[in-house]
Amino acid sequence: MSTSDEVHENVKKYYGSRLASSCDLQTSAASCGVSCRPAPGRVAEALSLVHPEVIRRFFGCGLPVPAKVEGCRVLDLGSGSGRDCYAFSKLVGQKGHVTGIDMAEEMIAGSRKYIEYHQQKFGYDETNITFVQGYMEKLCEAGIQNDSMDIVISNCVICLCPDKRAVLQEAFKVLKEGGELYFSDMYASKVVPDHLKQDPVLWGEGMGGSLFWRDLISLAHSVGFSTPRLVSASHIVVHNCELKAKAGDISYASGTYRLFKLPKNPKMSKATVTYKGTVADFPDELEFDSSHSFKKDVAVEVDGEMAAVLQSSRFLPDFKIQILHETEPNSDSAPQYCHLNPFLLADRLGSSVKQCSKTGQ
Ligand SMILES: C[S@@+](CC[C@H](N)C(=O)[O-])C[C@H]1O[C@@H](n2cnc3c(N)ncnc32)[C@H](O)[C@@H]1O
Structure with a gap:
């Protein structure tokens, strides 16, 4: 797995045909998404209306749903079966719009099957959702316009992408000024060494490609985003002993961050x-x-x-x-960013670890 194309093909196979449902994953990532953080009223209601088959094929690791989304244009990077897209379809209302992009044909075909079901369920005259097959590293090629989105979301996908800078750059481009990237993903407690990135199963599970959480901050700044703001986090339990042994002393957490596209040279x-x-x-x-x-x-x-x-x-x-x-430039001492560490937040919210563990330990 040395080229980006090989990584993409491996991931397509992993999610397109190898995994039938979130239960087949080797970590607790997907169970956290559902149970860790109590969803606010409208979000819980929207999720409860999503078709069970779509929910069964949910492979996310969080709940990337910010407040105040009514009327917004939303893009979901790596939309998979479409759980988050359909929940957003309800939340943004008839006047909003949701686009899901996924590179896997099976995922796009599977998610499109339920467009009419949800349109009727939500009582819309016409659907407000579009699924597009394409790569999130190349949004323009997939027909997504620059400066067109209020919110870009993603759920456990950037950890599967070989070129994370390209993904963040593309998200930045398609966001309107003042818009935000609000996403849940897997993070590693330290930099994942190159030899682990070559393992197709570790990569497919998100463990090989997880960013060291601190690297997200420099990456976000270099692309032009505001400092990532950590919203929620939970520890990820690796159930598979072989994968756990391969990962050694690296631990994993799921973190939801929000990054804003500020105007150029904003007054701070x-x-x-x-x-x-x-x-x-x-x-x-x-x-x-x-x-x-x-x-x-x-x-x-x-x-x-x-x-x-x-x-x-x-x-x-x-x-x-x-x-x-x-604020005077450089007037503050070097920021420590401890408050952005998902492992510390997951410790603080400790109960979620127990809720998330499939083994119940
Ligand atoms: C772990 S699943 C998550 C799916 C969905 N976000 C969810 O929460 O259920 C990863 C999805 O991202 C898609 N994906 C991975 N890398 C991608 C890329 N570079 N461009 C577009 N889609 C990608 C895969 O095909 C797969 O459907």
């Missing part, structure tokens, strides 16, 4: 922000990420980047923002 001024309580499902408090939870009518000071995110994104009308002063 600290600000006092007050949440108005206006986002649906979150009248009292909006949990923006694991370090920022905004209570209604309570003014809090945020750093320049968070202020820029709120000012340029779809959340602007939901906050009163008072600019304090411009």
Whole structure:
């Protein structure tokens, strides 16, 4: 498995024909997606309406569903059976639109089978969902326009891609200014050595291609995104003893991060922000990420980047923002990023590990 084409072919086979359902995976990744984080009301309802066959073939490792998606244009990278696309189809409403892209013909054919079912279930006059066969490293070739999406999501797919920079660059290009990449993926506790990347089963399970979590931060910055904000995390249990032995002292966690496409040269001024309580499902408090939870009518000071995110994104009308002063370049000491470590967050949310383990240990 040395070229990108070989890696893609291996992954197509792995998900297209080898795995019949999420139960066939060798780790707890997919079980976490369903059980770890209680979904807010509308999201739980949308998921409950998705066809059981689509759910059975869910291979994600999280719940990449941000707040306030009604009317949005959403792109799902590596849409698989389409679970997240169909949930979003309900959440964005008739005026929104969802595009799922997947490179595997079987996955696209399988997901398309349920378009009409969901259109009827949601009571839409016409469908608001499109599935496109293509590579997420080449979105333009697949017909996805630049600056056309409000939200790009992905669920346990970037770990399967050999060229993660290309994926992030493409996501950046197709997002509108102020839009966000909100995605769940597998992360490694250290850099995965090259010899493990050659193992087709380790790669297919996401273990060979998982990014060391810290590398996501530099990668995101180099592409032009804001600093990734960690939303949720859970430990991944490797059930297969052989794979566990191969991985040695590397552990894995699932993490959901959100990365914003800010305007060019944004003003990074600290600000006092007050949440108005206006986002649906979150009248009292909006949990923006694991370090920022905004209570209604309570003014809090945020750093320049968070202020820029709120000012340029779809959340602007939901906050009163008072600019304090411009942050001097390099005025802060080197950031530590411990708060972005999914392993630490998974420890903190400890109960989810027990919920997720298929063995129940
Ligand atoms: C682990 S599954 C996840 C599917 C889906 N996101 C879910 O949550 O069920 C990975 C999916 O990503 C697709 N995929 C992997 N690499 C891809 C790439 N480079 N471009 C497009 N699709 C890709 C695979 O075909 C497969 O359907």
